[in-house]
Amino acid sequence: MKSFGKTPLAWKNLTHDWRRLVVAICGIAFAVLLMFTQVGFQNALFDSQVKLIDDLEGDIFLISKAKFTLASEKRFPISRLNQARSCSGVQGAYPLYTELTTSVLRRMENGMGNRGFPLRSIGFYLDDPVFDLDAVNQHLLRLRSQGTALIDGKSKRSKFPFPYDDDDALAQEHVELADKQISLVGKFELGTDFAHDGNLVMSAENFAKFFPHRVRTGNPLDVVDIGIIDVLPDADVEEVRARIEQTIDKDVQVLTREKFRKDEIGFWDKSTPIGTIFMAGKIIGFIVGMVICYQVIYSDIADHMAEFATLKAMGYTARYFIFLILTEAILLAVVGFIPGSAVSAVMYSWLSEQTGLLMVMSAPSMLLVFILTIAMCVASGMLAVRKLLSADPASLF
Amino acid sequence: MTSQTTIPATSGAFTGGIQMPKTVKVQALNHFFGEGELRKQALYENNLEVRRGEIVIMTGPSGSGKTTLLTLIGTLRTVQEGSLKVLGNELCGADRDLIVRIRKEMGFIFQAHNLFESLTAYQNVNMAAELVGLDPMIAEGRINSLLTRLGLGHRIHYKPKSLSGGQKQRVAIARGLVHKPKLILADEPTAALDEKSGREVVTLFQELARDEGCTIIMVTHDNRILDVADRIVNMVDGKIKSDVAVQETSVICEFLKEFPLFADLTPNTLAEVADQMMVHEAQSGEAIIRQGDAGDLFYLIRTGSVDVLINDGTGDQKVAELNQGQYFGEAALITDEPRNATIVAREPSVFYALGKDEFRAVLETSATFEEELRQALFRRQ
Numbered sequence: 001m002k003s004f005g006k007t008p009l010a011w012k013n014l015t016h017d018w019r020r021l022v023v024a025i026c027g028i029a030f031a032v033l034l035m036f037t038q039v040g041f042q043n044a045l046f047d048s049q050v051k052l053i054d055d056l057e058g059d060i061f062l063i064s065k066a067k068f069t070l071a072s073e074k075r076f077p078i079s080r081l082n083q084a085r086s087c088s089g090v091q092g093a094y095p096l097y098t099e100l101t102t103s104v105l106r107r108m109e110n111g112m113g114n115r116g117f118p119l120r121s122i123g124f125y126l127d128d129p130v131f132d133l134d135a136v137n138q139h140l141l142r143l144r145s146q147g148t149a150l151i152d153g154k155s156k157r158s159k160f161p162f163p164y165d166d167d168d169a170l171a172q173e174h175v176e177l178a179d180k181q182i183s184l185v186g187k188f189e190l191g192t193d194f195a196h197d198g199n200l201v202m203s204a205e206n207f208a209k210f211f212p213h214r215v216r217t218g219n220p221l222d223v224v225d226i227g228i229i230d231v232l233p234d235a236d237v238e239e240v241r242a243r244i245e246q247t248i249d250k251d252v253q254v255l256t257r258e259k260f261r262k263d264e265i266g267f268w269d270k271s272t273p274i275g276t277i278f279m280a281g282k283i284i285g286f287i288v289g290m291v292i293c294y295q296v297i298y299s300d301i302a303d304h305m306a307e308f309a310t311l312k313a314m315g316y317t318a319r320y321f322i323f324l325i326l327t328e329a330i331l332l333a334v335v336g337f338i339p340g341s342a343v344s345a346v347m348y349s350w351l352s353e354q355t356g357l358l359m360v361m362s363a364p365s366m367l368l369v370f371i372l373t374i375a376m377c378v379a380s381g382m383l384a385v386r387k388l389l390s391a392d393p394a395s396l397f
Numbered sequence: 398m399t400s401q402t403t404i405p406a407t408s409g410a411f412t413g414g415i416q417m418p419k420t421v422k423v424q425a426l427n428h429f430f431g432e433g434e435l436r437k438q439a440l441y442e443n444n445l446e447v448r449r450g451e452i453v454i455m456t457g458p459s460g461s462g463k464t465t466l467l468t469l470i471g472t473l474r475t476v477q478e479g480s481l482k483v484l485g486n487e488l489c490g491a492d493r494d495l496i497v498r499i500r501k502e503m504g505f506i507f508q509a510h511n512l513f514e515s516l517t518a519y520q521n522v523n524m525a526a527e528l529v530g531l532d533p534m535i536a537e538g539r540i541n542s543l544l545t546r547l548g549l550g551h552r553i554h555y556k557p558k559s560l561s562g563g564q565k566q567r568v569a570i571a572r573g574l575v576h577k578p579k580l581i582l583a584d585e586p587t588a589a590l591d592e593k594s595g596r597e598v599v600t601l602f603q604e605l606a607r608d609e610g611c612t613i614i615m616v617t618h619d620n621r622i623l624d625v626a627d628r629i630v631n632m633v634d635g636k637i638k639s640d641v642a643v644q645e646t647s648v649i650c651e652f653l654k655e656f657p658l659f660a661d662l663t664p665n666t667l668a669e670v671a672d673q674m675m676v677h678e679a680q681s682g683e684a685i686i687r688q689g690d691a692g693d694l695f696y697l698i699r700t701g702s703v704d705v706l707i708n709d710g711t712g713d714q715k716v717a718e719l720n721q722g723q724y725f726g727e728a729a730l731i732t733d734e735p736r737n738a739t740i741v742a743r744e745p746s747v748f749y750a751l752g753k754d755e756f757r758a759v760l761e762t763s764a765t766f767e768e769e770l771r772q773a774l775f776r777r778q
Binding site: 006007009012013015016304306307309310311313314315316317392393394396397 | 464467468471473474493497498500501505507508509511512513514515516520523524525527528529584616
């Protein structure tokens with residue numbers, strides 16, 4: 001074997017003892033898996049929180065100034081939509097109605113009512129281009145009938161045990177929403193989140209009938225939960241948004257899709273313990289990985305103190321040793337990340353099946369975990385390198 | 398007057414009459430271990446000069462400070478007090494860059510082989526070659542020939558695991574030599590080796606010293622290899638007790654044996670006499686002793702030549718010419734009379750001189766020759 005490159009000491013030391021290498025890879029892969037789990041759950045949960053936003057058409061959204069999350073039932077007068085409609089660049093403005101606390105769905109069996117559970121009812125005018133969901137748009141005709149709704153096929157089974165896969169059986173179910181009979185004429189898929197265990201969509205007219213008490217007096221459809229605004233194809237969304245904000249009364253927020261999404265995730269991340277919990281999870285994964293990586297590198301150094309001291313006596317400098325350990329750390333990170341992310345991918349698909357949560361190995365989350373892994377190994381390497389730098393060549397004689 | 402020096406004749410400073418540049422110069426070197434109350438002195442006022450191409454063997458009981466001195470010379474410890482020059486650089490107060498530069502010019506051979514188990518013999522040796530930026534092609538040739546020379550030609554690409562203890566030690570030796578260091582520091586390099594490979598290693602040392610001008614300092618208790626030493630330094634209790642240039646001493650002894658009064662002396666006594674002689678230098682035309690002066694020294698001509706002049710009242714008459722290996726000045730010491738002749742250097746010359754008291758002491762020792770012989774015979778049993 002002829003090799004004219006520099007002797008790859010980092011690689012040789014790492015791969016020399018394959019048992020130790022396997023243990024090291026397993027340890028780091030485990031840390032990678034831990035971090036992926038945290039990142040995956042966090043993303044999945046945050047994505048679930050904004051799934052409704054993602055499934056809506058529209059470029060700009062109006063919500064009450066008091067509404068801090070989708071689940072908060074703060075509304076604004078429908079006249080704001082008319083104000084928005086008058087702004088140039090606006091193609092259309094459509095109301096979306098949601099109800100949660102009074103929207104209790106109860107399954108009736110043998111004429112007896114089971115315990116009911118709240119879910120999110122969503123009402124919209126069937127002619128408005130509101131939903132970007134094929135399942136909803138295909139069933140518009142069925143929704144025109146009185147007392148009909150589509151149920152979210154991903155609703156929590158324990159609370160809403162319906163035969164989702166069979167439209168006919170579903171229609172046969174005897175169900176009450178807010179103590180009024182409702183027929184489930186089909187299903188769509190939206191998914192659950194922290195606040196919502198299930199979803200129904202229905203026409204605005206049906207919605208008004210199920211929830212007449214949204215307002216003390218007058219038309220229940222006069223208060224809107226989310227206003228959806230379409231912008232003309234050639235208009236600049238941000239300009240239009242600013243214009244609406246200028247025109248409209250100040251009791252509503254005018255948000256672009258990105259901002260709407262960001263604020264919603266921001267609420268769950270910052271104002272609830274969820275963000276902290278996942279951060280803690282990630283930190284634990286990081287520390288576990290650091291401890292494992294430190295052990296591997298430290299024991300490699302400790303086992304070769306005399307050899308490293310000899311190199312020092314020969315004239316190798318601290319820079320060489322730091323570079324050597326850095327290389328070892330990065331190699332460890334890379335060889336641990338590959339199996340770690342492979343196992344994580346398998347786990348993601350299994351968890352997706354089990355929980356209905358959207359677990360995706362997206363490029364940004366892979367990058368995040370990879371950077372964390374590198375940082376973890378480099379940090380522990382730099383901690384361990386102090387031991388190496390203390391190697392005293394005078395002790396060799 | 399001649400320039401009297403305090404350099405001992407046996408220091409080897411004038412080996413062959415040529416002064417080789419100094420590779421190592423130790424002056425008034427003290428070293429301490431510990432701090433405060435526990436501070437303990439390990440080296441006391443040591444002086445040592447080692448010249449280019451010399452092979453120095455350091456001996457002494459354990460704890461005598463020879464290893465401390467070796468690590469100080471090797472830049473592995475910081476010089477605390479005194480002066481230590483290695484390869485022309487003062488180590489006292491040297492910065493890290495300088496120390497790293499000096500280290501690259503040295504070769505270390507430790508008692509333990511300290512090879513990386515993960516690297517082959519070749520790669521282990523190459524770690525040293527790479528560091529000094531040796532051209533890979535040249536390095537390859539040199540590593541292969543060194544390992545072959547050390548009897549590892551068939552094991553070049555083996556890892557230490559498949560090598561015997563002696564083979565590993567030889568790989569470590571190759572690693573210490575591959576970059577052609579100017580100074581080799583070795584600690585018991587042959588301890589792990591059998592007679593044959595030990596001999597091969599010291600022969601290699603001798604070649605490096607002779608052909609490359611490499612200086613070698615080794616600590617060893619292996620008396621099988623004492624014969625390669627140009628100089629033997631003996632340390633006791635943190636002090637250099639004796640520092641003898643072996644070859645020069647034997648040259649002096651050969652010369653002294655020619656002196657009839659010393660002819661009966663044993664090699665041991667001759668070596669002791671040589672130890673007591675000091676170096677004197679004289680320029681061409683300089684008078685070393687003058688007729689009529691009181692005599693206090695006995696001279697041996699190491700290099701050069703002198704004229705012997707006697708003044709019979711009418712002026713100096715040249716009566717003889719003396720050359721290398723010859724001696725003068727003994728008469729005045731024996732008879733306690735003034736000098737009976739003037740000696741003038743014909744060319745720049747070097748002499749080894751023995752003081753009057755020492756000279757007389759030797760003559761008395763000579764009388765006890767018989768006793769010494771008995772002793773020698775007794776020890777032989």
